[in-house]
Amino acid sequence: MTIENNDTKQYFDNLYRDSEDPWKIRNRWYERRKRALTLASLPHEHYARAFEPGCGNGELTALLAPRCGELIASDIAQEAVELTRRRVAEMANVTVATMSTPEDWPDGKLDLVVISEMGYYVDEPQLWGIVERLHESLSPDGAVVACHWRRPIEGWTQTGDDVHAKLRGRMNLPLLGHYWDDDLVLDVWTTNSKTVYQREASA
Numbered sequence: 001m002t003i004e005n006n007d008t009k010q011y012f013d014n015l016y017r018d019s020e021d022p023w024k025i026r027n028r029w030y031e032r033r034k035r036a037l038t039l040a041s042l043p044h045e046h047y048a049r050a051f052e053p054g055c056g057n058g059e060l061t062a063l064l065a066p067r068c069g070e071l072i073a074s075d076i077a078q079e080a081v082e083l084t085r086r087r088v089a090e091m092a093n094v095t096v097a098t099m100s101t102p103e104d105w106p107d108g109k110l111d112l113v114v115i116s117e118m119g120y121y122v123d124e125p126q127l128w129g130i131v132e133r134l135h136e137s138l139s140p141d142g143a144v145v146a147c148h149w150r151r152p153i154e155g156w157t158q159t160g161d162d163v164h165a166k167l168r169g170r171m172n173l174p175l176l177g178h179y180w181d182d183d184l185v186l187d188v189w190t191t192n193s194k195t196v197y198q199r200e201a202s203a
Helices: 003-018 028-039 059-067 079-086 124-137 159-172 197-200
Strands: 047-053 070-076 094-098 108-117 138-149 177-181 183-188
Touching: 003 079, 028 059, 028 138, 028 183, 047 059, 047 138, 059 070, 059 079, 059 108, 070 079, 079 094, 079 197, 108 124, 124 138, 124 159, 138 159, 159 183
Parallel strands: 047 070, 047 108, 070 094, 108 138
Antiparallel strands: 138 183, 177 183
């Protein structure tokens, strides 16, 4: 069975209606390790303004927040948005909203955008729309981190490898870092081609 794009919102609404943690991301070592890798890949220790579309139940959001002056988190599923709001309720620098990406996108410049586990759920025109939004909104020292599962997902036609191959073909930005293993693939693009060491050495 392949899920049509028009049914994507219903798919996620149903998932979160049945469980607050449908992928067991809170406690699985794979998920905790993936979050640690994502955080470790960020070129800067702190970001003034960041955006995390597809935030799910907010586990990564809660870890990103201390490294951001302002963090905007969003999801297409209202229940996921409510879960994230509860997860970060004491973090005044986080705004959580119901948004459909790329149609909905924060105004103004962004220093960091984290695309985690959402690329397979958008069709190709939407993926190109995300890339266009990234190019328009990234600050002069901005970064994009993408991280996805490499295995097939029932009901969806793309794997993480497919998503990242397409992103690498369209992202008109220097690729700062790349990591993959049997389970996941992670890429980091920046608007500034300096390495992490070079950034600190020139500060």
